[in-house]
Amino acid sequence: MPDTLQTQYGLAQLDQTRHYDALVVGGGVVGLWLAKILAEEGLDVVLADKGACGSGGSGGLMGALLPHMPSGWNDKKQFQFESLAAMPALIGKLESQAGLNTGYRRCGRVSPIRKPGFLRQTESHAKKHDRVWNTGQTNQGQNFIYEHISMRGFQEWVEPSYAPLGLAHETLSGRVNPRDYMEALRASVAEVADIVEGFDFSFFDEGTGQAHSKDGKYSILAGKLVLSAGYQSFELLKPFVGEVIGQGVKGQAALFELEGFDNYPVTYDDGIYIVPHENGLCAIGSTSEKIWDNAHSTDYGLEKVIRRAKQLCPALRDARLVDSWAGVRPRCDAKDPLVGKLPGKPVYVATGGFKITLGTGHYMARALCDIILERPQVVPLPSCYTMAYHLEKMEERGQKDSDEDSDNE
Numbered sequence: 001m002p003d004t005l006q007t008q009y010g011l012a013q014l015d016q017t018r019h020y021d022a023l024v025v026g027g028g029v030v031g032l033w034l035a036k037i038l039a040e041e042g043l044d045v046v047l048a049d050k051g052a053c054g055s056g057g058s059g060g061l062m063g064a065l066l067p068h069m070p071s072g073w074n075d076k077k078q079f080q081f082e083s084l085a086a087m088p089a090l091i092g093k094l095e096s097q098a099g100l101n102t103g104y105r106r107c108g109r110v111s112p113i114r115k116p117g118f119l120r121q122t123e124s125h126a127k128k129h130d131r132v133w134n135t136g137q138t139n140q141g142q143n144f145i146y147e148h149i150s151m152r153g154f155q156e157w158v159e160p161s162y163a164p165l166g167l168a169h170e171t172l173s174g175r176v177n178p179r180d181y182m183e184a185l186r187a188s189v190a191e192v193a194d195i196v197e198g199f200d201f202s203f204f205d206e207g208t209g210q211a212h213s214k215d216g217k218y219s220i221l222a223g224k225l226v227l228s229a230g231y232q233s234f235e236l237l238k239p240f241v242g243e244v245i246g247q248g249v250k251g252q253a254a255l256f257e258l259e260g261f262d263n264y265p266v267t268y269d270d271g272i273y274i275v276p277h278e279n280g281l282c283a284i285g286s287t288s289e290k291i292w293d294n295a296h297s298t299d300y301g302l303e304k305v306i307r308r309a310k311q312l313c314p315a316l317r318d319a320r321l322v323d324s325w326a327g328v329r330p331r332c333d334a335k336d337p338l339v340g341k342l343p344g345k346p347v348y349v350a351t352g353g354f355k356i357t358l359g360t361g362h363y364m365a366r367a368l369c370d371i372i373l374e375r376p377q378v379v380p381l382p383s384c385y386t387m388a389y390h391l392e393k394m395e396e397r398g399q400k401d402s403d404e405d406s407d408n409e
């Protein structure tokens with residue numbers, strides 16, 4: 001993000017005597033949506049980020065918006081489906097509010113079919129998808145396709161020898177330019193809430209309602225605290241739940257100049273994503289590193305991804321590298337995102353979206369807004385996203401550890 005953004009909402013603007021209804025900590029896709037939705041509901045909201053909004057995992061290069069497969073359907077898949085189906089209308093509104101383009105497009109996805117097993121699975125998804133993607137109101141009047149297609153027209157996009165049995169193709173997937181998306185969201189939040197960049201949140205004094213910065217120099221007064229600080233939420237949550245219940249998984253990605261493929265579908269194959277963007281750009285990624293020292297460095301891991309992406313996509317072979325990036329995704333120990341209220345405290349959390357949050361952050365925020373306003377959820381959270389589920393999983397892990405300790409005595 002441009003440096004100028006950092007100074008636009010600096011600490012100098014912070015009014016430390018004002019009492020806000022809610023402080024949202026973290027200006028990634030989740031925190032920005034949450035601040036926007038809460039403020040539009042009439043709450044007096046301040047969003048604080050320790051750096052610039054969009055400088056975390058949400059501000060990268062990839063921006064693939066990929067659905068779960070249309071089989072083994074459950075409330076988690078339904079939640080993600082509905083959030084993706086809602087995107088065209090939602091992004092259209094955001095773009096006109098902010099006066100900015102996000103690079104969103106429902107471009108679909110292809111995956112090469114090498115083996116008969118994957119061909120059978122593709123045919124099965126093609127038969128089943130209508131039942132879960134195109135029924136009721138949840139597709140918002142859109143019709144999505146899952147089908148088996150030939151390689152015709154894709155020889156430059158997918159290496160033909162990788163797809164002897166053709167391609168799996170669906171039309172629900174999309175793409176968005178993550179940085180442009182964050183910029184539009186931030187501009188839209190600034191219309192309805194206060195933004196303070198450079199506020200490194202440290203702890204919340206429930207008695208006084210004061211949230212303190214790490215350097216001890218600043219505080220923000222708020223009735224409710226929401227932690228949406230990406231992977232750093234897990235450390236911030238520790239004083240409330242007693243342990244660190246998730247981790248950051250680093251990822252690296254690259255951006256290439258690639259004219260003529262802007263409207264092609266995302267390609268996914270064996271952990272490699274190729275995501276065409278507007279203006280002759282194409283992102284590829286990404287690594288998944290549980291152990292890392294430097295959140296922002298790129299290394300041989302990315303080189304390997306680039307090599308594999310070029311093997312998969314002939315058009316990329318002579319493309320020029322224009323940017324590379326690394327960031328960290330939040331992943332809960334219980335795997336699924338965590339959205340909810342800490343029992344008995346004016347403290348809320350929304351994090352752990354891991355790899356798919358650009359496509360679900362707005363629905364995580366919508367659900368948490370309903371929880372904060374103590375009203376029924378318009379789109380109910382999947383049971384595995386809830387605070388009760390995560391606290392139960394934490395207890396189970398604790399129980400297992402103590403059983404193992406006594407076995408070893």
Ligand SMILES: Cc1cc2nc3c(=O)[nH]c(=O)nc-3n(C[C@H](O)[C@H](O)[C@H](O)COP(=O)(O)OP(=O)(O)OC[C@H]3O[C@@H](n4cnc5c(N)ncnc54)[C@H](O)[C@@H]3O)c2cc1C
Nearest residue numbers: 026028029030050056057058064201230251354356357358
């Ligand atoms: C390599 C890579 C590729 C990705 N590709 C995709 C993709 O293709 N599709 C997709 O949907 N998603 C993708 N993601 C994003 C992923 O979904 C992330 O999980 C998501 O962006 C997390 O959003 P968030 O709002 O929870 O956190 P973040 O975006 O990380 O935002 C957290 C914010 O909190 C701030 N913060 C942290 N600690 C504090 C503190 N103490 N005080 C104040 N502020 C604080 C940070 O500065 C940051 O701005 C990718 C991520 C990576 C790393």
